[in-house]
Amino acid sequence: MLRIKKFQAKQKESRSKPVFILALITAVSLLGDSMLYIVLPIHWREAGLISLVEVGVLLSANRFIRLPLNPLISWLYSRMSLRVGLFVSLLIAGGTTLLYGWAQGFVFWFILRCVWGLAWSILRLGAYYMILDLSTNENRGHLMGTFNGLSRIGSLAGMLGGGFFIEWFGIRDVTFVFGLMSFLILPLILQIPSAVHIGGPEGTKVTASSLLKTPLLMRMLVTVFFFMLCLEGMITATLSHLIEVRNVSIRLDAVIIGAAALASIIQGSRLIVSVFLSPWIGKKSDGRWGRRPYLITALLLGAVFITLVEFQIPVYLWLSNLLAILLISSILVVLMDAFTSDIAEEKSKAATIMLYVIIADVGAAFGPVLGYLSEQSLGLSATYGISAAVLFLLSVQWVFSREKSSDQAQSTQNTTT
Incomplete structure (x- = not known):
């Protein structure tokens, strides 16, 4: 032993x-x-x-x-x-x-x-x-x-x-x-x-077009596109602008920390916490419940935290809420990377990962542009409200999905052993 x-x-x-x-x-x-x-x-x-x-x-x-x-x-x-x-x-x-x-x-x-x-x-x-x-x-x-x-x-x-x-x-x-x-x-x-x-699990050749007919992969591609578009794109790109519009600043003795500095501090805090948070959440998703429950929960929390941005709450709580949004984003990146890799293990690794990366890049590329266009035409409140609604709808679609995946099979296996 x-x-x-x-x-x-x-x-x-x-x-x-x-x-x-x-x-x-x-x-x-x-x-x-x-x-x-x-x-x-x-x-x-x-x-x-x-x-x-x-x-x-x-x-x-x-x-x-x-x-x-x-x-x-x-x-x-x-x-x-x-x-x-x-x-x-x-x-x-x-x-x-x-x-x-x-x-x-x-x-x-x-x-x-x-x-x-x-x-x-x-x-x-x-x-x-x-x-x-x-x-x-x-x-x-x-x-x-x-x-x-x-x-x-x-x-x-x-x-x-x-x-x-x-x-x-x-x-x-x-x-x-x-x-x-x-x-x-x-x-x-x-x-x-x-x-x-x-390649595939048995060396089989799988094309990108055939993978698009896989319901579970399509659901993940839709999720990663709107996640990168809304959360990693529009929200992250407009973060410092949001702090400036809300006229948020912190006074420490004679020093005033403005919007740019606060945005940098929040982004830096996210990166530091993610060093420990990302491996932990990834390991938890390897456990008996699989990745789906964590994915649904993270999407719901993201919708809630984005909604709270419009509430009039104490400044330190408001800034902490912005950090929570960014941490949820880090969690979702890990969960979607791992979930997609589970799917790729069953299909063609190259074609699956290639599709996933392309869709993620499309969302990331257009997110900042659409974020500022939406801010100019609709306002920041509407932009953040739309993003929260999108994350909520994404969580709902995962709740009602019924596709069988290696993630579910792993959960069943861990429960029986």
Whole structure:
């Protein structure tokens, strides 16, 4: 019995170690990208841009370029090793981050953002395929949560670097350090499995068009699209604007913390808490109840917290409610990643994950644009009210769904054992 336990522990460690390493690689790759979300809206003139509209286009360009690239990269992964893909993505990420310090003019910036979108597609799809290949229904949520939580450290460090270090050392020094770090961690790729199996369970070929006829997958694709559109797109993009419109500020002695600083604090708090929350919720969803109850609950809570935004409550509770919305968003990302991976295990891994990533990118790309268009035409109250209603309807559709999935089968198996 002791030998069996030791063997199981070693097997678990061998599966989780590559996930930790890939999360570190992803975190370093995100440094430069996350930094721009703080730097460009403030220093856009120094970057050779002529308006904030160009800033918005540049921050969305990497998302739009991924839409046609994802199918190509998925196809390439069926013909190249995971290590090759990661090596290429790190080289591109490091190179683009270095060039951020010297970029001038919209065209130069646009090219760099599109090239970064290529690197991120290679890295993200590789991460999905590796975790899916290493995991089972009993630990997939935990591994997905661990990867999502740890990789967000890079976003936090990038935002802090953009907010503080650039003011002290300048953008060229900071981007040089961030880009150099991508090159320095290249040897870690040797700790990643070289090959991953991304076909069907028995090597069967499944096309994207045939997968669209799968009710459970279609339900998940609808969910991730509207989640990325409303919660990760419209709500997150308008967060600082919402705080400013509500005229919310906090006075600490003689210092007044305004809307931009409060939004940064809330976003940073989300990233820190998600490092611990994401693995925990992922592990819970691996348990006897499966992922569906947690998904339904998170969608309902998201609708409730978004609705509370319009209530006149004490400022600290109101700001805590905004943080709760962002944490719900982190929870939903983990649950949907794991749930979709369960479906992919039964179907074609490559085609399923490719569809999921494409739909998520479409929602993420159009979310901020629609958020501000809705704010101008309908107002923030209506925008947030529509988002809350959408999340509520999504939870209802999952309550009344009856499709059989590996998630349900896992729940039944854990109940009987």
